[in-house]
Amino acid sequence: MTAAAPVTAVGTQEADIASAARLRLRHRRVTVFFSQIGLLIVLLGGWQLVVGADQLKIVLYGEPSGIFDQLVTWFRDGTAIGPLWQQIAATLEEALIGFVIGTALGIFSGITLGRIRFLAEVFSPYIKVLNSIPRIVLGSVFVLALGLGIESKILLVIVLVFFGVFFNAFQGVREVDRNFIANATILGASRWEVTWHVVLPSAFTWIVASLHVSFGFALIGAIVGEFLGGYQGLGELIKNAQGTFNANGVWAAMVILGVVALIAEFFITRLENRLLRWRPPQLSGPEL
């Protein structure tokens, strides 16, 4: 009886430890979730209470219930400048097209300049100058040059996205382990094959990290472009709301933008996990 006890205890102990750990984890998740909900209620409720029934404050600051009503109205009846989904689609289209082109250009230029030292030296001062000017101002230039259509917004997005991706790609090329390049070269790789099989995958750790920030820039570029001149999109919606003293409208557009950004973030994280699945898990780290 006493001799047999420890043997059986080992198995059950391990199961016990595992289930206890699972329980702790679930408990923790539930606590965190309810704390998050609680925080949201406190913030929104506080906002609602501070604004109260003061009509002036409602006009100036907006109020959560008003924002909610505004969203409902927009979804149900459309906005002053057309159906809501059209505005979302317009902004998304500008942001996505610009994001894809800007990212592709950034990767291409970063890798090329990283691989060809001569080009890097020639271009270096120009890139430094271009990077130091506040590029958002270029939006005005683009609207003047290309008109109120989608092109001026896409161009602004490209310019905003390009530099972040470019610098990361360039740095990524610089950080490639020399040993990997030497190994591939000995195995018979041409310069192009070294770029494709060694440099690009290695630089992707850097490039993918920059995509999270870059998509934020893409949204900013599209909105600001619409602000500076346009006839549709969420930026236009915000401008309209501001013009009619509708703070709730501004906030409601921001809520929509936030949701769009969150969805994009989800897909970029998926892409990241797909592209970087060769990395050991502890390097990937927890998502923040």
Add this chain to the structure above:
Amino acid sequence: MSNPSPLFSTPLSTRQPAIDLQNVTKRFTTPSGSSYTAIRDLTLQVAPGEFCAIVGPTGCGKSTTLTLVSGLEHPSAGKVEVHGKQVIGITPGVGFMFQTDAVLPWKSVLDNVIMGPRFRGTDKVNAIASAKDWIRRVGLAGFEDRFPHQLSGGMRKRVALAQSLINEPAVLLMDEPFSALDVQTRAIMSNELLELWDVTRPAVIFVTHDLEEAIALADKVVVMTAGPGGTVKNTFHIDLPRPRVVQEIRFERRFVDLYQQIWEALRSEVDIAYSQSTHADMKAAS
């Protein structure tokens, strides 16, 4: 042993060497602009099919010698020839196992091993077949789809070995390939290396810090002098019979004799290197 290969029909020394370094000097320019002589006036020949081990204190220029033979670096003075041809650019037909892990972490085992044939223009079907064969030969069958971080250190070395050998190099350069492994794994890997080497019989330069490993594997052991400006101090011919079993050979009388001789030559160089480094440390400290 039973079927004499054509390599032994002529004495090794009379034929054209596979690797021929004549009075080679290699200087590096340091970032500060001064020059550092890594190896000076080094002369070394390795015959086709010969297994040559290089031992020497740290910093004496062993890795540098290998990069010169592979064509990754070029000599400041002297002549480097492989199969009678001067080394310009990357030497064709060499395999190189690097001192640090150089298996690509973003490629699976299969994709790593397949690189050599693919870069050399083999079509995909044949390349996969040959890669699978080599993965099996180094004992990794079933691990084709793993990424390097999912393998143990010893398994990663096997991948590197398959990656190099699949090209059937006539010259194989190995820079402390097993130094990161534990003693038992190292002995096993050494035995397997000898078996694989026996199949295609490349000329090998095998750099190691482990004198026992050098003697157990090699036909000749080269001792280098301490750096800067390392060069060949002595060459010892290892006349132990093959095939050898690495774990057992070290108890043989002849092995122990050779070990004592070579250690005698090596010890003074290690002492010099050590006193240099501690001297430098003291300088840096004061």
